[in-house]
Amino acid sequence: MNNSVPQCVGCGYCCKKVVCAEGHRRAKQNLDPPCPYLAPQEDGTYRCGLVLEAQNEELERLISSLSIGVGCSSSLFNTYREAILRKQELRSFLLFYDSLSD
Numbered sequence: 864m865n866n867s868v869p870q871c872v873g874c875g876y877c878c879k880k881v882v883c884a885e886g887h888r889r890a891k892q893n894l895d896p897p898c899p900y901l902a903p904q905e906d907g908t909y910r911c912g913l914v915l916e917a918q919n920e921e922l923e924r925l926i927s928s929l930s931i932g933v934g935c936s937s938s939l940f941n942t943y944r945e946a947i948l949r950k951q952e953l954r955s956f957l958l959f960y961d962s963l964s965d
């Protein structure tokens with residue numbers, strides 16, 4: 864990954880604001896956001912439901928098509944992403960704090 868590109872933390876902001884070409888393709892029609900394929904996770908982050916269910920060649924195709932692993936292109940003024948980052952920082956701090964009492 865290019866280090867100058869901010870990391871994707873799965874905040875879901877991009878898919879809540881715009882449905883990508885893969886979403887329209889799967890639905891066989893133009894969709895209004897938020898994308899119905901956006902899949903909430905137990906930890907408060909989101910994943911693409913199409914990617915979660917895909918296997919083999921389709922999975923490889925989606926990873927390439929959606930530029931998964933390349934980073935976040937919607938990081939500016941993105942309060943959703945900032946909230947996930949704060950949560951990650953808090954979790955790291957609590958793990959560190961717990962390790963001190965071991």
Ligand code: SF4
Pocket residue numbers: 870871872873874875876877878934935936937938941944
């Ligand atoms: S807005 Fe950025 S961090 Fe959030 S899901 Fe999209 S690419 Fe990932």
Ligand code: SF4
Pocket residue numbers: 877878881882883884885886898899900901902910911912913914929
């Ligand atoms: S959830 Fe998947 S299909 Fe929907 S907009 Fe996001 S990347 Fe595209």
